[in-house]
Amino acid sequence: MEEPRVREEEEDEDEEEDGEDEAGPEGALGKSALQLTAEDVYDISYVVGRELMALGSDPRVTQLQFKIVRVLELLEALVSEGGLEAEALRLERDSLRQEVRALRGEAPPAGGQVDLGPDKMVVDLTDPNRPRFTLQELKEVLQERNALKAQLLLAQEELRCYQSGLIPPREGPGGRQEKEAAVPRPRSADHRKGERTIMKKLPRCPGRLGQGCKAASRRPGVEGTCVGQGHLPPRPPTLGSTMRRMSCTQGQPCSQLGAVKGKTKDKKIWY
């Protein structure tokens, strides 16, 4: 918006100059002081010189001529200097105008100052690293992570058991089926085989742990690898019933202490 207007002004000035040129050297004398250029001074000099010549060779005229030349020189200097200064000021004015326009655009639409309380924070919604999640969400994620890590540790132990040969990689058909029979499951033998992979066992692991030691002793082939309920520090939220049985309060990590306290209140092994 601004630049075109500046150009227009310049064009206007050019037009004026053109007009003056058309008016001949005398036109310079009709200009306002602010519009005078060095060129105009030369025109004035030409006009004055011509008229002085017409006055003849009177020595008083010659005297006057020197003074007039001196005045014109001074005028020329002033006009040149003024022109440069005016140009510099014009540039500065333009840049300041642009700055003002930019600042006005950035300013909040209304009200101006936002008064925040002492415990408030301003969040830049365009910042990809801005705070987003709540404390509760972080707690839940952590608990889930811890539960998964506990399961991973169990699975690793189980794997090491198999690797070290403590648990035979394949249970004998008789032994296995007896154990299976202890915990009835509506599955066919084909499905059962698939279940033996660690991946499929994992989700059931906490549940089995929750059954405690007696269950473990009853089902050695399966439970043997579980480190025990005490080793499962955090319970995933899906273990709601187990957690309640273990007297774990929500949001609190279910520690060995909690588990033992809840299970064997009468014994009070831990303080």
Added chain:
Amino acid sequence: MKSSLTPLGPPVSRDRIIDTLPKWYTPDACLQLREHFHGQVSAAYQRRNTGTVGLKLSKVVVVGDLYVGKTSLIHRFCKNVFDRDYKATIGVDFEIERFEIAGIPYSLQIWDTAGQEKFKCIASAYYRGAQVIITAFDLTDVQTLEHTRQWLEDALRENEMGSCFIFLVGTKKDLLSGAACEQAEAEAVHLANEMQAEYWSVSAKTGENVKAFFSRVAALAFEQSVLQDLEKRNSTQPQVGDGDLIRMEGNSSETQESKRPFSLGCC
């Protein structure tokens, strides 16, 4: 008989087997001057009298300022690695380390807490039920030592008075030597005595004293667990423990195999 008592599942690695009570770091600040396990511990083991649920695992909580090296210390011990890059712990993390102490399977559940103030409200929820509190500080930064008082106070608030072993651990020992190290240790020993804590200087970077320290922690926690367990059983129901075990061993419907998971499942 021994086979049913040795740790089952994957065997405990050789350097996690503790037969004698590991020694203190300095007698000027230590929790136990004895050089051997309490007589009752070995006696209990001889009588196969320790097989209860409560015995087998202790909760350890590690607290201290950010960047003192809590995570590095735990990782050096549990994974034998040292990562130069600092990565702040978010909330809490944990490791489980299995031992065989005096022939009995025993585990430490080591909770690594965040040192950053903003995570304190999360981490402090995990202080409860700690048998061991490890307050860590940076040997090269005296301020972190001063802050251990507050860390300990916070951790103790969640636990019963006198129920925890307290350790004060100076980290980054490799960065100090000579007089500077002695000076830092002297200040720490002084504070440790105030806290009724045992003092250790360690370096996760070089591994210096790390294994010895955690072995000491595990052994003391184990010993306390055994003694407390025996005390309870002797005072309340003298025959319960033996009865339990006899019932288990005498459960003839189960084969020898069944005892293995029992030990595992309960350890």
